[in-house]
Amino acid sequence: MLNNNHKKLNMQKVCLFSSKNGFSLIEVLITLMILSVGISAITALMTGNIRTTVNAKNQIIASELAQEGIEMVRNIRESNIVAGRDSFTNLMHTTTINQTLCRIDYDDDVLTWKIDDAANCNQGAAGLGAGNYRLYLKNGFYSHDSTGSSTKFARRMVFSQQDENGDPDTSANPYRILVRSIVSWDDQFPEVIGSCTIANKCTYIDSILTKWE
Numbered sequence: 001m002l003n004n005n006h007k008k009l010n011m012q013k014v015c016l017f018s019s020k021n022g023f024s025l026i027e028v029l030i031t032l033m034i035l036s037v038g039i040s041a042i043t044a045l046m047t048g049n050i051r052t053t054v055n056a057k058n059q060i061i062a063s064e065l066a067q068e069g070i071e072m073v074r075n076i077r078e079s080n081i082v083a084g085r086d087s088f089t090n091l092m093h094t095t096t097i098n099q100t101l102c103r104i105d106y107d108d109d110v111l112t113w114k115i116d117d118a119a120n121c122n123q124g125a126a127g128l129g130a131g132n133y134r135l136y137l138k139n140g141f142y143s144h145d146s147t148g149s150s151t152k153f154a155r156r157m158v159f160s161q162q163d164e165n166g167d168p169d170t171s172a173n174p175y176r177i178l179v180r181s182i183v184s185w186d187d188q189f190p191e192v193i194g195s196c197t198i199a200n201k202c203t204y205i206d207s208i209l210t211k212w213e
Contacts, residue, residue, distance in 0.1 A: 059198060062153060062183040065135065065142060066205040069157055069181030072104045077209055079110040087211040090114040091177055092161060093121075102157040103133060105143040115159055152185045162208075177209045 073091070080089045093099045093115050102121035104113065115121050133156045138148025142155075158181075161174035169175060184202040196202035 058152070058185050058201070059203065062185055062203045063205075065153055065155055066181040066183040066203055068106070068142075069104060069155055069183070070179060070205050070207045072106060072108070072110075073157070073179050073181075074207070074209065076110045076113055077212070081212050083111060088174070088177060088209075090116075091159065091209070092172070092174065093159070099159040102159060103144050103155065104157055105145070106141055107143065121157075121159075152187070154184050154187075156182045158182065175210070179207045179209060181205050181207075 076091060077087050080087055090113060099115050099121055102115065104120065108120075113120060132144075133154040134144070134146075135142040135151050135153045135155055136145055136148030137151050138145055142151065142153065157179065160178040160180070161169045161171075162176050162178055163169040164175040166178075182196055182202065182204040184196070184200075186201050188201040196204050
């Protein structure tokens with residue numbers, strides 16, 4: 001009698017468990033769809049964060065390269081003073097060399113670099129010559145030495161002689177020189193994109209040099 005009751009109890013348990021409902025195919029599909037939407041949103045967010053990080057890194061490097069260009073020109077002026085020369089020696093154009101299309105490197109001789117030297121200036125339109133202004137990485141330094149590894153950055157220097165009012169001064173003794181160091185990246189150039197802005201992957205720094213006596 002007890003054995004029969006035990007069998008009945010087991011049969012009731014079997015029936016109880018077998019009567020439970022499982023997940024339907026529609027429920028599974030809906031769950032998968034929700035998961036896929038969530039994963040896609042997370043992936044898009046991560047991609048956006050990576051892109052923002054890369055852009056920020058490029059802006060920082062470009063700003064440092066632009067500042068480096070200014071410092072190298074200042075070094076020429078200060079080296080002139082130490083050597084007993086006029087502050088603006090080699091920084092004033094006296095020929096038809098285009099002083100808006102210049103480049104300068106960390107290893108240039110500060111006492112021989114000349115704005116009137118076609119090897120330094122008159123390099124051709126920046127928009128047409130990535131090879132002319134592109135910076136290469138060699139031995140841990142950026143320069144225009146094409147034997148190094150090509151980078152995404154390009155730098156162009158602009159020199160503008162001015163009088164004390166900021167107007168153009170083409171005389172042999174200008175009051176000051178406005179130096180602009182322009183750095184762009186990802187093959188963007190001011191002449192092509194129209195303006196030098198961060199949105200156009202371009203930045204610049206201006207510095208006014210005056211004579212030191």
